[in-house]
Amino acid sequence: MAITRNHNSNPNPEKRELLTTKETNQEQENVEESIRPHSFDEYIGQQDLKDVLSIVMGAAKTRNEPIDHLLLYGPPGLGKTTISLILASEMGVNCKITAAPALERPRDITGLLINLKPGDILFIDEIHRLNRLTEELLYPAMEDYRLEITMGKGQAARTRSISLPKFTLVGATTKVGALTSPLRDRFGLIQRLKFYQPEELALIILRTAKLLNTAITQEGAREIARRSRGTPRIANRLLKRVRDYIQVKQLDTITDELASKALDIYQVDPQGLDWTDRLILETMINQFNGGPVGLEAVAAATGEDAKTIEEVYEPYLLQIGYLNRTPRGRVVTSAAHQHLGQTGEEQLSLFEE
Numbered sequence: 001m002a003i004t005r006n007h008n009s010n011p012n013p014e015k016r017e018l019l020t021t022k023e024t025n026q027e028q029e030n031v032e033e034s035i036r037p038h039s040f041d042e043y044i045g046q047q048d049l050k051d052v053l054s055i056v057m058g059a060a061k062t063r064n065e066p067i068d069h070l071l072l073y074g075p076p077g078l079g080k081t082t083i084s085l086i087l088a089s090e091m092g093v094n095c096k097i098t099a100a101p102a103l104e105r106p107r108d109i110t111g112l113l114i115n116l117k118p119g120d121i122l123f124i125d126e127i128h129r130l131n132r133l134t135e136e137l138l139y140p141a142m143e144d145y146r147l148e149i150t151m152g153k154g155q156a157a158r159t160r161s162i163s164l165p166k167f168t169l170v171g172a173t174t175k176v177g178a179l180t181s182p183l184r185d186r187f188g189l190i191q192r193l194k195f196y197q198p199e200e201l202a203l204i205i206l207r208t209a210k211l212l213n214t215a216i217t218q219e220g221a222r223e224i225a226r227r228s229r230g231t232p233r234i235a236n237r238l239l240k241r242v243r244d245y246i247q248v249k250q251l252d253t254i255t256d257e258l259a260s261k262a263l264d265i266y267q268v269d270p271q272g273l274d275w276t277d278r279l280i281l282e283t284m285i286n287q288f289n290g291g292p293v294g295l296e297a298v299a300a301a302t303g304e305d306a307k308t309i310e311e312v313y314e315p316y317l318l319q320i321g322y323l324n325r326t327p328r329g330r331v332v333t334s335a336a337h338q339h340l341g342q343t344g345e346e347q348l349s350l351f352e353e
């Protein structure tokens with residue numbers, strides 16, 4: 001299977017390098033590739049989704065057709081790209097990877113579509129951010145495998161229709177509600193990725209540690225898993241940070257005690273909250289009486305980007321019951337108060353800096 005990445009612009013230049021955001025440089029990308037599972041047998045977790053995809057793939061293979069267009073949604077880091085790559089590999093086709101912000105001009109999407117081979121997968125990340133022209137080019141491409149190109153302007157405008165091979169569009173988004181309904185309706189399958197259970201993350205960490213030639217105990221893996229916010233990308237990243245720690249300390253095996261010490265240094269607390277999570281919660285408590293408070297107000301008070309709060313930080317805080325969303329705004333729960341109370345001294349230091 002050939003994988004083509006269309007990186008003609010950084011999809012999110014404003015994103016800071018945090019433990020919770022994507023790594024971007026080539027070396028990190030190569031490590032990511034080496035630890036990515038390559039088949040559904042190797043892929044841990046998301047069992048419901050794997051069951052659905054197994055039926056869809058089986059049926060498509062029997063009919064000798066590509067699988068239906070698939071929309072994957074859920075918080076970042078849960079494996080949307082990996083699933084798309086595995087689908088391509090298991091169907092024996094190529095996977096072209098791009099992201100909506102890289103599809104600025106109509107010729108960006110037409111170039112990708114024209115070069116597809118029968119059955120290929122086109123993966124578009126952050127699909128809710130497509131511009132209108134690109135989205136309108138996708139409608140006939142998805143529905144009838146046709147590219148409708150308009151040449152010239154005004155009365156002289158002519159439309160040319162070019163036939164495309166049958167392909168599968170896999171769209172990925174953190175915000176399914178932000179898709180227009182005509183686009184959403186063109187996906188035959190809409191599937192949500194869920195946060196992973198700690199036991200699943202521990203298995204992922206053990207698998208990755210083996211691939212990285214790093215010795216780790218079961219308890220060490222569990223300790224990292226517990227702090228990984230239900231997210232494999234974070235689990236693997238924390239594993240690499242703990243590996244750095246034991247290397248510098250000239251130790252050879254990651255135990256729970258060492259994992260815990262290392263992650264404390266990186267300010268990832270026992271619930272997996274990092275400095276920014278705590279800043280968000282503390283700001284809501286100290287400046288807004290715990291809420292209800294609007295997203296924009298939290299963003300302004302913390303200096304964090306509203307989108308990043310909404311798409312990166314909030315989903316996990318909502319999932320573990322530290323935040324509630326009400327019609328009047330976000331509210332910090334008593335569970336969050338209790339958690340922050342337990343690590344109170346550390347929290348105060350946030351505001352003293």
Ligand code: ADE
Nearest residue numbers: 037042043044045204232
């Ligand atoms: N690495 C990242 N995600 C994974 C998963 N779901 N299974 C196995 N290894 C992974």
